[in-house]
Amino acid sequence: MANTTSDTTTFDKTFAIDEIVEDAFERIGLQNVAGYQLKSARRSLNILFQEWGNRGIHYWEIDELDLDLIEGQAEYKFFRASTDGTSATSNPNGVYGMSDVLEAQLRSNRTATTQSDSPMTKVDRSTYAGFSNKLSKGTPNQYWVQRFIDHVSISVYPTPDSTNASKDMHFYYIKRFKMQEIIQMQQMYHLDLYLVWQQV
DSSP states (O other): OOOOBOOOOOGGGTOOHHHHHHHHHHHTTOOSOOHHHHHHHHHHHHHHHHHHHHHTOOOOEEEEEEEEOOTTOOEEEEESSTTTOOOOOEESSSOOOEEEEEEEEEEESTTSTTOEEEEEEEOOHHHHHTOSOTTOEEOOOEEEEEEOSSEEEEEEESEEOTTGGGSEEEEEEEEOOOOBSSOOGGGGHHHHGGGSOOOO
């Protein structure tokens, strides 16, 4: 029988890692945990998450969408939840809980049989910072992703001109975890995993 979820990804606002560690110690019969024990447990969890990432053990989902590009607009935001803000217009619309963008294409004629994709290159912060005019218009062929606690920001370069504003940025993205209704050990994966950011 599959677990049901609440479809929420905002538990990291109020669910402190200290509570999880204290609960783990209580389950093995230890009460009144000292500060160093909490610090050590947190460090051990971070090392475990890094090891899992290096071994390719991932607990997230991959999805795709078409982002509606707007003439002259460089930045598009996707929030963790609707309570954090309104995500950019896309197809499907109302996408929340994005963690990172894996790969992207500039898509023409999305719904037609003449649809075509042009690859876009993901760049790092230094490369994006080196662009002299980030609002110059043209055919978008590069993008930079910034990951924050409550949202993901995607900056395209160059910004779409009038011809390319009718196109979409089609991309595959990593979805954040969803909180289980029943408290399980899996909930621990959500807390510090987002502090171990991947290099773009």
